[in-house]
Amino acid sequence: xxxxxxxxxxxxxxxxxxxxxxxxxxxxxxxxxxxxxxxxxxxxxxxxxxxxxxxxxxxxxxxxxxxxxxxxxxxxxxxxxxxxxxxxxxxxxxxxxxxxxxxxxxxxxxxxxxxxxxxxxxxxxxxxxxxxxxxxxxxxxxxxxxxxxxxxxxxxxxxxxxxxxxxxxxxxxxxxxxxxxxxxxxxxxxxxxxxxxxxxxxxxxxxxxxxxxxxxxxxxxxxxxxxxxxxxxxxxxxxxxxxxxxxxxxxxxxxxxxxxxxxxxxxxxxxxxxxxxxxxxxxxxxxxxxxxxxxxxxxxxxxxxxxxxxxxxxxxxxxxxxxxxxxxxxxxxxxxxxxxxxxxxxxxxxxxxxxxxxxxxxxxxxxxxxxxxxxxxxxxxxxxxxxxxxxxxxxxxxxxxxxxxxxxxxxxxxxxxxxxxxxxxxxxxxxxxxxxxxxxxxxxxxxxxxxxxxxxxxxxxxxxxxxxxxxxxxxxxxxxxxxxxxxxxxxxxxxxxxxxxxxx
Amino acid sequence: xxxxxxxxxxxxxxxxxxxxxxxxxxxxxxxxxxxxxxxxxxxxxxxxxxxxxxxxxxxxxxxxxxxxxxxxxxxxxxxxxxxxxxxxxxxxxxxxxxxxxxxxxxxxxxxxxxxxxxxxxxxxxxxxxxxxxxxxxxxxxxxxxxxxxxxxxxxxxxxxxxxxxxxxxxxxxxxxxxxxxxxxxxxxxxxxxxxxxxxxxxxxxxxxxxxxxxxxxxxxxxxxxxxxxxxxxxxxxxxxxxxxxxxxxxxxxxxxxxxxxxxxxxxxxxxxxxxxxxxxxxxxxxxxxxxxxxxxxxxxxxxxxxxxxxxxxxxxxxxxxxxxxxxxxxxxxxxxxxxxx
Numbered sequence: 076x077x078x079x080x081x082x083x084x085x086x087x088x089x090x091x092x093x094x095x096x097x098x099x100x101x102x103x104x105x106x107x108x109x110x111x112x113x114x115x116x117x118x119x120x121x122x123x124x125x126x127x128x129x130x131x132x133x134x135x136x137x138x139x140x141x142x143x144x145x146x147x148x149x150x151x152x153x154x155x156x157x158x159x160x161x162x163x164x165x166x167x168x169x170x171x172x173x174x175x176x177x178x179x180x181x182x183x184x185x186x187x188x189x190x191x192x193x194x195x196x197x198x199x200x201x202x203x204x205x206x207x208x209x210x211x212x213x214x215x216x217x218x219x220x221x222x223x224x225x226x227x228x229x230x231x232x233x234x235x236x237x238x239x240x241x242x243x244x245x246x247x248x249x250x251x252x253x254x255x256x257x258x259x260x261x262x263x264x265x266x267x268x269x270x271x272x273x274x275x276x277x278x279x280x281x282x283x284x285x286x287x288x289x290x291x292x293x294x295x296x297x298x299x300x301x302x303x304x305x306x307x308x309x310x311x312x313x314x315x316x317x318x319x320x321x322x323x324x325x326x327x328x329x330x331x332x333x334x335x336x337x338x339x340x341x342x343x344x345x346x347x348x349x350x351x352x353x354x355x356x357x358x359x360x361x362x363x364x365x366x367x368x369x370x371x372x373x374x375x376x377x378x379x380x381x382x383x384x385x386x387x388x389x390x391x392x393x394x395x396x397x398x399x400x401x402x403x404x405x406x407x408x409x410x411x412x413x414x415x416x417x418x419x420x421x422x423x424x425x426x427x428x429x430x431x432x433x434x435x436x437x438x439x440x441x442x443x444x445x446x447x448x449x450x451x452x453x454x455x456x457x458x459x460x461x462x463x464x465x466x467x468x469x470x471x472x473x474x475x476x477x478x479x480x481x482x483x484x485x486x487x488x489x490x491x492x493x494x495x496x497x498x499x500x501x502x503x504x505x506x507x508x509x510x511x512x513x514x515x516x517x518x519x520x521x522x523x524x525x526x527x528x529x530x531x532x533x534x535x536x537x538x539x540x541x542x543x544x545x546x547x548x549x550x551x552x553x554x555x556x557x558x559x560x561x562x563x564x565x566x567x568x569x570x571x572x573x574x575x576x577x578x579x
Numbered sequence: 580x581x582x583x584x585x586x587x588x589x590x591x592x593x594x595x596x597x598x599x600x601x602x603x604x605x606x607x608x609x610x611x612x613x614x615x616x617x618x619x620x621x622x623x624x625x626x627x628x629x630x631x632x633x634x635x636x637x638x639x640x641x642x643x644x645x646x647x648x649x650x651x652x653x654x655x656x657x658x659x660x661x662x663x664x665x666x667x668x669x670x671x672x673x674x675x676x677x678x679x680x681x682x683x684x685x686x687x688x689x690x691x692x693x694x695x696x697x698x699x700x701x702x703x704x705x706x707x708x709x710x711x712x713x714x715x716x717x718x719x720x721x722x723x724x725x726x727x728x729x730x731x732x733x734x735x736x737x738x739x740x741x742x743x744x745x746x747x748x749x750x751x752x753x754x755x756x757x758x759x760x761x762x763x764x765x766x767x768x769x770x771x772x773x774x775x776x777x778x779x780x781x782x783x784x785x786x787x788x789x790x791x792x793x794x795x796x797x798x799x800x801x802x803x804x805x806x807x808x809x810x811x812x813x814x815x816x817x818x819x820x821x822x823x824x825x826x827x828x829x830x831x832x833x834x835x836x837x838x839x840x841x842x843x844x845x846x847x848x849x850x851x852x853x854x855x856x857x858x859x860x861x862x863x864x865x866x867x868x869x870x871x872x873x874x875x876x877x878x879x880x881x882x883x884x885x886x887x888x889x890x891x892x893x894x895x896x897x898x899x900x901x902x903x904x905x906x907x908x909x910x911x912x913x914x915x916x917x918x919x920x
Contacts, residue, residue, distance in 0.1 A: 128801075149803035164801040166794030168861040169787070177791055178784065178804045186782040212600070228802075 078137075079104045079267045080125065080236060085134035087120055089475065094120040096291045097134070102236065105265045107258060109272070109282035109299075112311055113479070113509040117291040118271055122240055125269075126158045127151035139235075149178075157234040161241035163221040165228070167214035172196035174213050175228050199231050200224075204253055219246050226254060230261065237261065238269045243277060244504060247367055255281050273506065275304060287311055308508060335394075337527045338410075338496055340379065342388030348374035351387050352553035354546055356496065356529060361522045363542030364531045365568050371551035372531045373415055376500045379529060380412035381405040392496070406439055411489035413482075415500040415531075421485045424474030428464065429455040431473045431484050436491040458487040463513050479510025486514065490521075497521065498529045503537060515541060535565045547571045599911055603855030604867040606907065610900075611870055614877045622884040632760040634876040639769035639831070640665065640824035640840075642872045645847040645854075646776045647820025649868045650813040652851050653780070655793040655860030656705065656712035658814060660719025661821040662843035664694055666836075667723040668825025673735040673835035676742075683742035691822045698818020702811035716814075720844065728837045735835045746830020765827045772820065776865045789813055793860025849897055850875055853904050857912075874900070 080102040087095040095117045102108050110118045123129045125136065127145025136143050138154060145151040148158070165174045172193045173180075181191040196209040205223050213221055222242060229237055239258070243251045258268060258281060272278055278285070278299075285302055287294040287310045294310045302310075336355035344351030349371040356362050364372045377383040379390065381400040390397045392408055402412065414421055422431050432455050433446055440446065446454075455469045462483040464476075473484055482502055489497060499518070503511040518541055522528050532538050538545055545557040547568055555571050557563050618625040635642075644661045651658045668690045675686035697719065705715045737743045746765040753759025780786035788809040791799040800806045829835065854871030856863025878893040 147803075148801050149805070152803040158801070160801065164795075164798040166791045166798050166802075166861065168794035169790055173787060173791075174802075177787065177799075177802050180784060180787070182784075186778070187784065187787065189782075 077104055078102065079139060081137040081140075082121075082125065083134055083137075085121065085124055085136075086132045087117075087124060087129060088132050094291050095124070095131075098288065098291070098293045100286055100293070101296075102267045102269060103284075104235075104267050105262050106283045107262050107268045107270055107281050109270045109278045109285045110288065111271075111278065111285055111307065112288035112294075116288040116311070118288055119240065119477075120291075121288065122158070122238055122269065122271065125151070125236075126156055126238060152232060155235035156238065157229040157232045157236070158238040158240065159222075159226050159229045159242045161244055163218060163225050165213055165221060165225055167221065168212060170210050171200075171207050171213050171216070171224055172209040174224055175199060175209075175231065179232070199227055203227050203230070203257055219250055222246060223250065223254075226257070230257060234266060236267050236269070238271075240271045241273070243272055243274060251277065273508070273511075275307070275508075279304070311508060336391075337393060338379065339391045340388065341391070343378055343385050343390055344387040345374065345378055345383055345385050346387075348383065348551065349378060349548075350552040352546075354379075354553065354556070356527050358495075358527055359522055359525045360543045361518060361528045361530055361541050363538035363545040364529065364548060365535060365538045365545050366548030366572065367533075370548040370572075371553075372533075372548055373500055374551065375546075375548065375553070376412070376498050376529060376531050377414075380410060380498045382412060382414070403438075406435060406492065406494075409493070409495035410498065411435070411492060411494035411496070412498045413485050413489060413500060413502055415504065422473050422481055425472055427470045428459070428473055428476070428484055429469035432458060432469075432487045432491060435488045439492050454491060455487075458490065462487055462517065477506075479506030482506055482514065483510065486517070494526065496527045496529065498531075500531045501533065502530075503532060503534070511537075535568055539563050539565055539568070599914075600862055602911060603904065603907060604864055604870065606904075607853060607855055607867060607870040607874065611874055611877065614874065614881065618877070618881050618884065622881075625880075625884060628758060628760040629755070630880060632762050632766075634873055634880065635766040635769065636763060636831075637879075638872050638876040639765050640827045641843065641846055641850065641875070642769045642869065643772050643820050643824040643827060644817075644843060645850040645868045645872050646772050646865060647817035648844070648847040648851050649776070649854075649856055649863065649865050650780070650789060650816045651712070652848070652856050652858060653793045653860055653863055654789045654810060654813045655796065656810070656813065657716065657848070658719075658817045658821075659713065659716040659844050660697075660701065660723065661817060661824075661847060662840045662845075663720045663723035663727070664697060664818060664821035665825040665828065665843060666838075666840045667727045668694055668822040669829045669832075669839060670727045670730050670735065670835040670837060672826060672829040673737050674730050676740045677735060677737060683740055687826055690826060691819060694822020694825070695815050695819040698815035698821075699811060701818070702814030705814065706807050706810045724841075730837070731835070732837055734837075737829060737833045737835070743830055743833050746827065763830075765830045768823070768827060772823070773865060773869050780865055785809065785812060790861055793857075793862075795861075846875065849901050852908075853897075853900055855904070857908060858905075 078101045080100070082098065082100040085095050085098045085100070086093070098117065098121060100121065110121065112118050120129065124131045127148050127150050130144070130146065138156075143154060145154065166177075169177065175196045176192050180187040181195065182188055193209050200207055200209065203223070205220070205227065207216065207220065207224070213224065216224070223246075226239075226242060243254060246254065255277065258270070262268060270278065270282055282299050284296060284298055285307065286296040287307065289311060334357060337358045339355040341353055342351040352375070354362070364375055366372050374383070378385050381402050381404065385400070390400060392410065397408075405412065423434070429451070433451055437446060452469070459467050459469060464480050464483045464487070473481060476484065486502065502514050515537065518528055518530060530538065530541055542563065545563050545568065546553055547555045547557065549572050557567060557571070624630075644665060647661065648658060671690050671693070672686055675681045675689065676683050701715050701719060704710055705712050747763045749761040749763040751759060751761045755761055780789065788799065788804050791802070791804055792806055792809050796806060828839065850871035851863070851868050852858060852871070853874055854863065854867030854869070856867060875893070875897060878896050879890065882888045882890055882892050
């Protein structure tokens, strides 16, 4: 098959950081090509160079054999390169139909033909298998639904090259299946696709070839059939990939001795987000929350963290009933909460790594008692090393870090106040294998040191590997707590969820 | 390809989400009707149709700058220069025709072109150099007030120029003495501006891009929309509207006052917000702005009919209304976030 995209010797620098260093990349017509690498390996930068968001500092791009240089995403789109990003990049104040056709609306003279646009939108979504009210504002739909709209938009633009940058990270299993189906159909029609995902099973299911990047350099390209999972992880991490198994050993060796609960919820609930539930978290215990997207995982975590107000039941912490529970009093009592959406709810992008880390500690001390600079530097350096934050520069603005490293900064912030209960909502979502391993290892270590952890994750493997007990949620209800080791398996969780489904 | 039905339409009605954006404008219209009926009930002659017509005469320039401001605010920006550009345009009309002796129609075109050009320039500055619109347009506020006073620090009359009689030439609807009313040409210009703005905002690519950029500029860029053209365009529209408002003022008063329209930009912003447009951009209607301007006009009319109140009471009422509408917007935005969560 002919090469449709050829990138050679691509280099890109960001204020002193070399994000890409002489990377070559080729894409053939009709292939699905996975770009793999840890966070910060340069995948996103490579994509952004190809889609015209960034101009390369060196190297050249051939599209259909002709050299091209894009100055904007619009230019790349016009040349036939469409992109679906991890974050939904649509405008949610406009209707679904308008988002699908923005910039290329059917028109009568100078005026947009809304009737034709809605009809075309309906036909397009029907084709893909989504039933939405196309005239409703996009904001009335969930993030997963909005992501599907974004994909539909990219699919409909007659693209030669379609780039899917972590499109599945907010989709549940059925939605992923349909997306992969759409990708196969497009590949059969000759569309070349670049697929970026941290879900190795999806990559192995769909990709024809893989290109691995590490630290901004090209490691190599392989046919999927020729590259086993262990070898792939080895290439991505550049070290022996036995680390994940090591975590398993840490978790297995550790067991909870103290039986008195540190935090205990009795009939705690909030109308419209989670039905009243009982849950106890003991000292030094990791409690996992498992369930599908929208099952109430995040809502449960937010209630326990005091981020939302409960309208039923009680919460006891350290034997005392909590009243007026809110994030500030929670932090003062030693309950730390890392929210799911690190961009909007956690980090201050323009502040440095060090400043972001110190925020919670400063808040806990009060504004009048500033943290002495020497102590601050020592603590920041200690946690950068402990969590393996890269680049290890405390003065780097946090927005320049990759997702996994941002997550580590957020974790470090809460660890600095030495919490007794750490609530982690999807700490590993959308980050690479290496950072994931670092975070998992950290959770195991912390609980071994006596910290209690509530761990929310969409990935069952991760929950089962780390947790001492697993609370299973479905339809905004806590349906079961799996206590014994034999119960805490992937299959058992799925069975529990399905058994409660009844009609489905 | 026909696949399995991947998603079910959420059980919760999406109708409410669709309608909640009409709530602020409905409140404004209800307020407008209540003010009018209150006036009719309390004051004799308030029901006279000329009272309504007068709203479109006295507030024609404000309506035009508020329409321009609607474009800017919808895109997520703000334009503080419109009051000064408007005063400058009136003064420039007087200077070009009375002092320089240029034919009035030519002067008029020059003034409108200049206002548009200024908007293009400041829009380009805001976009290219990523300057806060607040600061960039503040430049215009000072610059044009200064230039206006530089041309003349006293009133300049344009009564000698026959062309300026055109604006107040009026059309009678029915017999004015027997329940009919009259409207001057300049009111028709203002109404035409509203209609054209409505069509552009709702039915053209440029208009929809304004909403998209106001909703999320980075998303609009990644969707491949012409963000630069849109952002610069809204300031050009606002500049044009400010110049046109200045021309209408010249028609209405046939004189140029260097200290006219101080604070007009703030009146326009208030009218836009009371009309239901979100200050953060992305949501609102130009017809809401019309309603906002009429609320302001009716408040003034009511106070005039009352006769024993200082005209500052209109501002006090406007301040209270503005507060109420800002709070309403926040409450709506929050409930929207909650429903999605």
